[in-house]
Amino acid sequence: MRFFFLFRKEWREIFRQREMVALLFIAPLIQTIILGYVVRTDITNIPVEIVNLSGSLETRRLINRLLASPLFDVKSISREPVAVEKIFKKGKIKAVIIFEDESKGNNQAMVGGLDENYSPAVKSGPLSFPRIQVLLDGVDANSAMLAAGYLYGILGQSLARFWQREYPAASFQPMTVIRFNPSLTSIYTMGPAIVALLLTIITILLTGIGLVREKEQQTLDTLLVSRLTPLEIFLGKTLPMAVVGLIEMTLGIIVVSFVFHVVPRGNLAYLFLAALVYLFSLLSVGFLISLLSQSQQQALFFCWFTMLLFLMLSGLLTPVENIPGAFRWLTVINPLRYLIAIIREIFLKGNSLAYFWQEILIMAGLGLVAFLFSLGIFRRSVIK
Numbered sequence: 001m002r003f004f005f006l007f008r009k010e011w012r013e014i015f016r017q018r019e020m021v022a023l024l025f026i027a028p029l030i031q032t033i034i035l036g037y038v039v040r041t042d043i044t045n046i047p048v049e050i051v052n053l054s055g056s057l058e059t060r061r062l063i064n065r066l067l068a069s070p071l072f073d074v075k076s077i078s079r080e081p082v083a084v085e086k087i088f089k090k091g092k093i094k095a096v097i098i099f100e101d102e103s104k105g106n107n108q109a110m111v112g113g114l115d116e117n118y119s120p121a122v123k124s125g126p127l128s129f130p131r132i133q134v135l136l137d138g139v140d141a142n143s144a145m146l147a148a149g150y151l152y153g154i155l156g157q158s159l160a161r162f163w164q165r166e167y168p169a170a171s172f173q174p175m176t177v178i179r180f181n182p183s184l185t186s187i188y189t190m191g192p193a194i195v196a197l198l199l200t201i202i203t204i205l206l207t208g209i210g211l212v213r214e215k216e217q218q219t220l221d222t223l224l225v226s227r228l229t230p231l232e233i234f235l236g237k238t239l240p241m242a243v244v245g246l247i248e249m250t251l252g253i254i255v256v257s258f259v260f261h262v263v264p265r266g267n268l269a270y271l272f273l274a275a276l277v278y279l280f281s282l283l284s285v286g287f288l289i290s291l292l293s294q295s296q297q298q299a300l301f302f303c304w305f306t307m308l309l310f311l312m313l314s315g316l317l318t319p320v321e322n323i324p325g326a327f328r329w330l331t332v333i334n335p336l337r338y339l340i341a342i343i344r345e346i347f348l349k350g351n352s353l354a355y356f357w358q359e360i361l362i363m364a365g366l367g368l369v370a371f372l373f374s375l376g377i378f379r380r381s382v383i384k
Contacts, residue, residue, distance in 0.1 A: 002228055006236025010210065014240060028198050028248050032255045035194050040186040045073040046147045047093050052079055054099040054130040062099070062130070062158050071150045088137045095147050098133040129162050180348045191262040192347040193316045195252040196278075196339045201307060203245035203279060207286025208303040209296045210237045216296060230378050234371075237290075238283040242276075249275055265350030273353075274342045277360050281335045281367030288374035310336040335363045 015021055050063060066072050075093060084096050134151055136144045181188045214220040223233065253271075256262045264271065285306060293299035313323070314336040323331060331337050338359040345351040353360075 003232035003236040003239075006223075006228065006233065007239055010237060010240040011243075014206070014244065024202065024244060025247070025251065028202065029251055029255055032194055032198060032252050033259060035197075036187060036191055036256065036260050039190050039194065041142075041146075041190070042184070042186045043143055043146050044070055046071060046095060046143070046150070048072045048074050048095045048097060049082070049087060049093045050074055050077045051082055051096060051098040052077055053081070054101045056101060056130050058158070058162055059099045059130045062132075062155065065154055065158065066097070069150075069154065084135050088135075091137075091139075094137045094140075094143065095151065096135040097151065098135070099130040100133070101130060129159060187260050188262055188348060189344060190316075191256040191260050192264075192343040193340050195249055195256060196336065196343050197311065197316070198252045199245050199249045199275060199278075199339075200282060200310060200336060202248045203241050203282055204286045204289075204303050204307060205300070206241040206244060207238055207283050208289040208293070208299040210241070211287070211290035212293050212296050212299045215294065230375055234287060234375060234378070238287055241286070242279045242283060245279060246272070246275060262347060264347045266346035266352065268346075270353050270356075271343065271346050274339060274346075274356070274360055274363070277363045277367065278335050278339045281363055281370050284367055284370035284374050288370065288377060291374065291377050310334055313337065314340050316340055333366060335366050338363050 014024070048066065050066065052059060052063065063074075063077065067074055072095075082096070087093050087096060132155060134148065134155075136148055138144045178184065211220070214223060228236070249272075253264070253268070257264070286303070289299055289302045289306065293302060309330075311317070313320075313327075313331045313334045315331070316336075320328065320331050320337065342356045342359055345356055349355075
């Protein structure tokens with residue numbers, strides 16, 4: 001238990017400055033709240049312009065649905081053909097929806113010669129389903145795809161209702177059931193991941209500058225001539241950061257649960273077990289960064305580079321399956337990937353240890369490799 005004295009020294013070092021306490025415990029709470037509102041994959045208030053060249057009742061119903069939907073912000077409704085290309089160049093409109101009756105024919109001139117496909121019209125006359133053209137600004141490809149999905153969802157539902165009303169004998173209605181996140185709200189998937197990201201940032205930064213600070217303050221020799229073994233130095237330097245990280249994670253869970261109403265469905269004991277295993281590998285990586293760095297500036301750079309790789313290869317922002325095969329092996333050795341998967345399973349599915357014990361074993365294996373490697377570097381490069 002000799003490392004306890006080093007543990008106490010590091011703990012006091014963390015709380016010695018009031019600014020550090022605010023940075024560790026207040027700033028992450030603010031970050032969690034801001035990221036919870038900002039880092040979302042679903043979009044709302046898409047600026048839309050409607051061109052209504054149809055006189056059918058069904059067109060008015062569709063326009064009313066678009067006006068009432070929070071997904072779209074209808075800027076204007078025009079009854080004359082418009083130059084869509086000029087509208088998109090201004091950048092204020094992301095989608096143009098054109099309604100036209102079948103009897104009016106094909107008016108492609110109204111979109112400035114853009115070759116787009118119309119949906120087939122159903123019936124003809126005042127009660128007919130209009131021919132619809134959807135034009136999207138593809139500068140922001142992700143927003144364009146989401147907007148297209150929202151639009152086609154609303155239009156598809158309206159077409160199904162129209163078909164059922166006009167042709168009840170031939171109508172059909174597919175049934176879709178979405179489990180664990182029926183509304184497909186992105187905060188339910190991003191909120192738990194933000195907790196994992198918060199745990200990663202705080203822990204690796206504190207650990208990365210721990211041993212470097214001793215070098216800059218020229219107190220490392222005093223630490224080396226003590227009776228502490230390399231393992232005890234590792235524990236004394238990293239365990240305080242692990243405790244701080246767990247406190248940060250707890251605060252993050254509280255914020256996500258009470259502010260965004262994303263309440264864990266599973267046992268939190270499993271979550272903390274996974275976090276401890278994850279911290280084992282993360283602290284080893286941070287300790288290795290601290291060993292290889294000669295200044296706190298270098299340590300911060302290496303920590304930032306490592307966090308960026310962890311984040312981009314974790315499946316948080318993009319699915320792992322989208323990563324090219326030549327680089328997908330990097331996700332296998334990324335412990336953050338497994339922690340995010342476990343957190344989402346506990347929060348959304350309420351799964352127990354029987355469903356993700358393999359991920360915990362993989363994180364433990366990665367942590368053991370990183371620990372042995374960093375300890376070996378410590379013995380060879382520092383203790384001679």
